[in-house]
Amino acid sequence: MNCFAYTRAGTVAEAVQALANDPAAKIIAGGTNLVDLMKYNVERPDRLIDITRLPLSGITEHEGGLRIGALVPNSAVAFDAQIGARYPLLASAILAGASPQLRNAASTGGNLLQRTRCYYFYDEGTPCNKRVPGSGCPAITGVNRIHAILGTSDHCIATHPSDMCVALAALDAIVQVEGPAGARAIPIGEFHRLPGDAPERDTTLEPAEIVLSVDLPAESFPRxxxxxxxxxxxxxxxxxxxxxxxxxxxxxxxxxxxxxxxxxxxxxxxxxxxxxxxxxxxxxxxxxxxxxxxxxxxxxxxxxxxxxxxxxxxxxxxxxxxxxxxxxxxxxxxxxx
Incomplete structure (x- = not known):
């Protein structure tokens, strides 16, 4: 793990500005994915920006549906009474993933942004276009049992690992983000990318944008x-x-x-x-x-x-x-x- 500086953001604007000032910085909340990646030297941020004090921890009514703050732990979403009654598909998907300990620490925003679990991506000793663009994708001709069968490219065949995001996709959720250019809403189907010729980009987030919340629409399929x-x-x-x-x-x-x-x-x-x-x-x-x-x-x-x-x-x-x-x-x- 490399040495890094640490900043605690007091507001969303401070977090956005800190990211804009240091493109090599990374946001940290629960850290259940980022810290692993740092231990493997896959991620080497020179600064961590702690957003755990930001007011993004609530589940509230929003336009007939619910708004889940980016810092709400996965376990809190899964066991929330409103989620269970109105969006049981989401609760079920979250409970299908990880372990109770990880769900207690992992945040909603972090779950959206978690990176693939491809063997080659995690192995610094092998090429990987997600880690080093242009270095190659050994999974294509290597051990690829867990890899993708849809939407692949000649540059990457990795899969997205989240269970929560699969349910959010079925529910047509909306991801609210904020960056230097202001706030914007991204439909969940447009939030994650197919690899194409730029597999190093997992999402359509612009530089220095951070996730604020996930909005669930009124249509909830409770039965x-x-x-x-x-x-x-x-x-x-x-x-x-x-x-x-x-x-x-x-x-x-x-x-x-x-x-x-x-x-x-x-x-x-x-x-x-x-x-x-x-x-x-x-x-x-x-x-x-x-x-x-x-x-x-x-x-x-x-x-x-x-x-x-x-x-x-x-x-x-x-x-x-x-x-x-x-x-x-x-x-x-x-x-x-």
């Missing part, structure tokens, strides 16, 4: 939802494939469908065509398989992760079936229901 996470072990493991399914039902017919996948791309993956394919259709396995086929039509497997295509297809059908029946996947008993 027909499920967060299904498939992984190598039942606790404390990142998703091989995850599915956030949210439906509005009219009897046995799907009125509205939202579907986001994790573990398959550089960002939470949605396919609006597949969602439209389900709208107005009966909630049947045949229709769920048709939606899965649309989502996975452009999947590109690599040497060790071709299994993810069929795994994702089955997970989509199972997640949608759970949501339609109103029997969401339990995050206490994680065996697939």
């Amino acid at each position: 027909h939802y499920s967060y299904l996470k498939l992984r190598d072990r039942l606790s404390y493991a990142f998703a091989l494939v995850s599915v956030a399914a949210a439906l509005e039902m009219d009897g046995e017919v799907i009125r509205t469908a939202r579907l986001a996948l994790g573990g398959v791309a550089h960002k939470p993956w949605r396919n609006r065509e597949a969602e439209a394919r389900l709208q107005g259709q009966p909630a049947t396995p045949e229709n769920f398989r048709a939606a899965a086929d649309l989502i996975l039509a452009e999947a590109r497997p690599y040497a060790h992760n071709a299994f993810k295509i069929e795994l994702a297809r089955r997970a989509i059908v199972r997640g949608l079936s759970q949501a339609a029946a109103g029997t969401p996947q339990s995050q206490t008993d994680k065996r697939i229901q």
Whole structure:
């Protein structure tokens, strides 16, 4: 770990200015990802800007939905009464991730900004386009079992690791940020990037912008939802494939469908065509398989992760079936229901 200076910001404006003054600085709150990266010398900031004293820790009503401050711990979101009643998909996704200790420390903003868990990204001794642009992506021809099958490029096939963000994508959340040019709102679907030819950029944040909050819209899917996470072990493991399914039902017919996948791309993956394919259709396995086929039509497997295509297809059908029946996947008993 390198030596670094430390600044504690007293206001959002101070934090933004400190970042603008020092492009090599990093924001720290819970530190559950950044500190690991610093220990591995993947991140080497010359200054840490502590934002834990900023007034960004509340969950409040906002335009018919809820606003979650960037500093609200993941555990507080998962166990908040309003979240549980109105946005149980989000609570379920958070409880599917990490461990209780990490959820207690990890912040909402930090979860949005966590970086990939690619083996090569974490290994300073190997090339990685995310660490050193232009150095290459050894995962493409190397060990790529956990890597992406959708939205990849010749420069990167890493996956986004968050469970929370997959649920936020299905819920059409909005991320509020502030930077030197002022405040702006970023739809969650536009917040994370596909790798393209600049995989070192995980998000669409501009320099010196910081996350203030996440806004949940009024439409919340409190009854027909499920967060299904498939992984190598039942606790404390990142998703091989995850599915956030949210439906509005009219009897046995799907009125509205939202579907986001994790573990398959550089960002939470949605396919609006597949969602439209389900709208107005009966909630049947045949229709769920048709939606899965649309989502996975452009999947590109690599040497060790071709299994993810069929795994994702089955997970989509199972997640949608759970949501339609109103029997969401339990995050206490994680065996697939």
